[in-house]
Amino acid sequence: MKKLTDTFPDSSPPNTTASFNSSSLKVELSRRVFLARTALVTAATAIAPSLLWDMGAAQAAVLPNNVIIDTLNGVLAFTVPGGDPYSVQQGQTHSQPGAIEANATLPLMFGLNSGGLAPPPFDTLSELIAFLLNNIASSLNPSVNGPFSSPFANLSFAEKAVVFQLMESGAAGPGLGPVANSLLLYAGLMAYSEAGVLDPATGTLVATPVGWTISGYRGISDGHRDYKGYYNGRRVALP
Amino acid sequence: MRDVIVIGAGGGGAVVAKELAERGLDVLVLEAGPHHADVETEWSHYESVSQTILRWGPADRSRTPWRREYAQSSTAFQTAGVGGTTLQYFGNSPRAMPGSFAGYTGADKNAYDIQHLFPFSYQELIPYYRWVEATLPVQTAALGTKEEVFIRGAEAIGLAWQSRKNISTDSFRPQENAILQPGGLAGWTDDPALLKFPLAQGCTYCGHCFQGCTLPRKAPRNLKAKRSTYNSYVPMALTADLWSRGRAATLISDAFVTRVITDGSSSLRATGVEFRIGTTGNLITETAKVVVMACGAVETPRLWLNSGLPNPNGWVGKGLTNHATEIVVGIMPFETRSSVGPASAVRADFPGRGSLESFGGMPGSQAALAFLGSEAGIAGMYDLSPTPDTSGADVVGRLVGPQLKDAMSDIDRLLNIVVLTDDDVSPNNSISISPTQPPDEHGGVPLVTTPSANFTARTQANREFLTRKAVDIVRGAGATTVIRAKAPPSLIHMHSTMRMGQSASNSVLDANAESRAVKGLFIADNSALANALGGPNPTLTTQALATRTAEKIFKLYFGGDAWVSRELPCSSIDAKVTAASIKRGL
Numbered sequence: 001m002k003k004l005t006d007t008f009p010d011s012s013p014p015n016t017t018a019s020f021n022s023s024s025l026k027v028e029l030s031r032r033v034f035l036a037r038t039a040l041v042t043a044a045t046a047i048a049p050s051l052l053w054d055m056g057a058a059q060a061a062v063l064p065n066n067v068i069i070d071t072l073n074g075v076l077a078f079t080v081p082g083g084d085p086y087s088v089q090q091g092q093t094h095s096q097p098g099a100i101e102a103n104a105t106l107p108l109m110f111g112l113n114s115g116g117l118a119p120p121p122f123d124t125l126s127e128l129i130a131f132l133l134n135n136i137a138s139s140l141n142p143s144v145n146g147p148f149s150s151p152f153a154n155l156s157f158a159e160k161a162v163v164f165q166l167m168e169s170g171a172a173g174p175g176l177g178p179v180a181n182s183l184l185l186y187a188g189l190m191a192y193s194e195a196g197v198l199d200p201a202t203g204t205l206v207a208t209p210v211g212w213t214i215s216g217y218r219g220i221s222d223g224h225r226d227y228k229g230y231y232n233g234r235r236v237a238l239p
Numbered sequence: 240m241r242d243v244i245v246i247g248a249g250g251g252g253a254v255v256a257k258e259l260a261e262r263g264l265d266v267l268v269l270e271a272g273p274h275h276a277d278v279e280t281e282w283s284h285y286e287s288v289s290q291t292i293l294r295w296g297p298a299d300r301s302r303t304p305w306r307r308e309y310a311q312s313s314t315a316f317q318t319a320g321v322g323g324t325t326l327q328y329f330g331n332s333p334r335a336m337p338g339s340f341a342g343y344t345g346a347d348k349n350a351y352d353i354q355h356l357f358p359f360s361y362q363e364l365i366p367y368y369r370w371v372e373a374t375l376p377v378q379t380a381a382l383g384t385k386e387e388v389f390i391r392g393a394e395a396i397g398l399a400w401q402s403r404k405n406i407s408t409d410s411f412r413p414q415e416n417a418i419l420q421p422g423g424l425a426g427w428t429d430d431p432a433l434l435k436f437p438l439a440q441g442c443t444y445c446g447h448c449f450q451g452c453t454l455p456r457k458a459p460r461n462l463k464a465k466r467s468t469y470n471s472y473v474p475m476a477l478t479a480d481l482w483s484r485g486r487a488a489t490l491i492s493d494a495f496v497t498r499v500i501t502d503g504s505s506s507l508r509a510t511g512v513e514f515r516i517g518t519t520g521n522l523i524t525e526t527a528k529v530v531v532m533a534c535g536a537v538e539t540p541r542l543w544l545n546s547g548l549p550n551p552n553g554w555v556g557k558g559l560t561n562h563a564t565e566i567v568v569g570i571m572p573f574e575t576r577s578s579v580g581p582a583s584a585v586r587a588d589f590p591g592r593g594s595l596e597s598f599g600g601m602p603g604s605q606a607a608l609a610f611l612g613s614e615a616g617i618a619g620m621y622d623l624s625p626t627p628d629t630s631g632a633d634v635v636g637r638l639v640g641p642q643l644k645d646a647m648s649d650i651d652r653l654l655n656i657v658v659l660t661d662d663d664v665s666p667n668n669s670i671s672i673s674p675t676q677p678p679d680e681h682g683g684v685p686l687v688t689t690p691s692a693n694f695t696a697r698t699q700a701n702r703e704f705l706t707r708k709a710v711d712i713v714r715g716a717g718a719t720t721v722i723r724a725k726a727p728p729s730l731i732h733m734h735s736t737m738r739m740g741q742s743a744s745n746s747v748l749d750a751n752a753e754s755r756a757v758k759g760l761f762i763a764d765n766s767a768l769a770n771a772l773g774g775p776n777p778t779l780t781t782q783a784l785a786t787r788t789a790e791k792i793f794k795l796y797f798g799g800d801a802w803v804s805r806e807l808p809c810s811s812i813d814a815k816v817t818a819a820s821i822k823r824g825l
Binding site: 158190212221236 | 578601614
């Protein structure tokens with residue numbers, strides 16, 4: 001079996017400070033970050049309300065919707081890459097399908113947006129997240145270019161890692177570590193759950209969840225045959 | 240005027256309600272969340288759906304969860320609704336470490352949080368443990384594949400088998416779980432048609448503890464496998480007139496208490512509560528001789544502070560312990576069946592250090608909680624750890640991209656262990672009212688502060704010791720790769736934020752669990768615990784303590800006698816309770 005430690009044989013992270021000037025960004029972020037921290041971390045405990053999907057609730061006031069979606073897709077492809085265009089753009093694909101193929105985008109967006117309030121001028125938390133990630137991405141690599149409307153989504157896999165490093169280290173502003181942690185955690189939760197193929201009207205699956213397939217999960221059940229008896233035959237602990 | 244108002248129908252409040260209803264008192268229980276009527280149709284095994292139903296939020300699912308603020312990368316696991324967080328807990332019911340109590344004289348007595356011991360002895364609590372263990376009931380867990388793998392690892396590193404309930408030495412054992420063990424065809428078949436009560440009884444090995452236990456299907460409410468208080472203590476409280484000589488408690492759900500009302504100037508006395516009905520927004524006042532706060536380790540101090548109750552020594556909300564959790568995962572070259580069976584059915588305990596326990600579940604939670612939450616950063620890319628790893632794990636930090644996909648390539652070949660550290664009470668870890676968040680409809684919003692930077696040296700040393708043991712166990716069991724997330728505190732266990740203590744200078748409650756500052760006001764949830772119990776899961780100890788507190792209330796305020804030492808408890812699965820629950824339409 002391939003060891004995880006072999007996954008990045010050439011993984012020497014790019015220089016994280018040489019090209020990054022964070023002073024102006026810090027000012028921009030500091031007045032918003034406390035709300036982002038609260039709302040996103042709260043959101044991370046409340047998985048997407050799949051039964052309540054409503055595209056109208058995701059409309060953004062500041063960023064066009066396609067920018068938000070591209071940004072979230074960039075996060076999803078970074079977390080669980082597959083054969084999708086976002087994975088191709090970051091230069092890190094995978095032979096098995098990933099989060100984009102799992103239809104995790106809308107569950108992620110609606111999960112974020114239902115998890116808490118976004119501070120003005122943002123309408124939604126996903127919009128605020130997109131703003132943060134794209135601002136840091138543009139500061140990290142001002143010449144970033146690519147097919148997507150989101151600078152973050154056009155970064156390489158290693159550059160995306162640096163974006164999260166800047167957030168978690170505090171270099172991109174105070175209090176962004178919990179945002180980065182929760183966002184990645186939440187993206188993985190969406191990718192590996194059944195949220196992307198759950199019919200909100202019936203509460204049933206319209207396809208086998210990608211997350212189940214790529215994790216070997218056999219599906220929900222009312223029970224399994226796995227009873228192995230009692231250790232040393234002892235059914236009751238001594239008082 | 241009621242005799243007693245209990246705020247919260249969770250793990251502790253439901254215990255007080257049942258015990259005092261059985262004694263014939265007029266008990267009103269107020270629960271902020273919903274009272275689910277038919278869990279077989281209302282709940283779902285799908286994790287994305289379940290998390291919208293079992294959550295910290297209002298009964299109306301179209302509304303957002305109730306807000307909280309966190310000062311670190313962690314979230315509190317808490318469920319609103321009748322049953323509280325026991326709706327989602329794993330049912331693990333070990334007793335506490337004896338060294339966490341006053342009067343302990345073992346050779347390792349200085350290994351515990353000796354500045355914050357319980358104000359009475361472990362021996363004094365044992366009769367209450369037995370009472371709760373018989374009522375729920377608590378049973379020794381049967382094994383499945385993942386439990387056998389864990390035990391192979393524990394045996395490989397030389398741990399002894401613990402065959403007793405009381406913890407005395409470094410050891411492993413099957414969990415003592417508040418789960419009815421498999422009976423009939425349960426555990427023997429995958430066929431849903433055969434997994435209906437009474438053909439199947441007890442745990443069916445479905446693997447959905449975290450999504451709420453609805454099984455076996457067709458079982459009466461009090462005979463569902465996992466013994467949440469929804470299934471056990473609440474039905475007993477609501478039918479106390481039918482199975483005992485008591486008086487049925489009254490339950491109002493969707494009722495969020497926003498203020499504890501007091502009377503008196505020089506000597507405050509609790510006289511009632513004000514609560515808000517979620518669907519209407521109406522505010523209602525009820526009075527009582529005694530008020531019991533059981534809202535959980537976050538909400539009880541929040542309610543205290545929002546009520547403007549006194550805080551003379553500054554310890555309201557202070558001293559949050561959370562077991563400084565960590566997660567270790569082994570990738571096995573053979574099947575573990577991690578996604579099936581009870582979420583956690585085997586453990587190891589290390590007196591003076593803490594505990595380890597296996598866990599499993601569904602793939603979304605597995606990826607998120609075991610691999611993606613980290614304070615170290617992304618494995619192989621950057622490391623923000625303040626201290627070097629000493630665990631011996633092959634991979635340290637968060638997995639993303641191909642690393643995550645490799646680790647998640649077969650969920651049923653993983654062996655997960657969660658570290659439950661005996662962490663120290665510290666005033667730096669706290670629940671307070673957020674200075675930056677606007678109040679919600681219930682008042683000031685709680686701020687949860689417990690960064691790992693606040694760990695004491697003993698807490699940090701214990702956590703590293705236990706993590707090394709966890710790595711050794713999964714490697715001893717045959718792991719080809721061992722991963723340590725360096726996770727932030729996950730807040731699956733939260734306690735001691737309104738702690739009882741030996742000293743009035745650093746505790747909120749006296750030895751009876753009554754507030755030192757407000758008479759007639761008791762606390763019966765995890766916040767009342769004096770410390771982190773030495774590492775074991777808190778629910779059983781909270782329930783034993785709540786039983787003891789119910790006795791204290793009955794003696795101090797209603798002139799009654801204690802009963803635990805002279806009566807036998809009625810089990811929640813007794814035929815009388817089943818008949819009573821069915822008759823009352825529960």
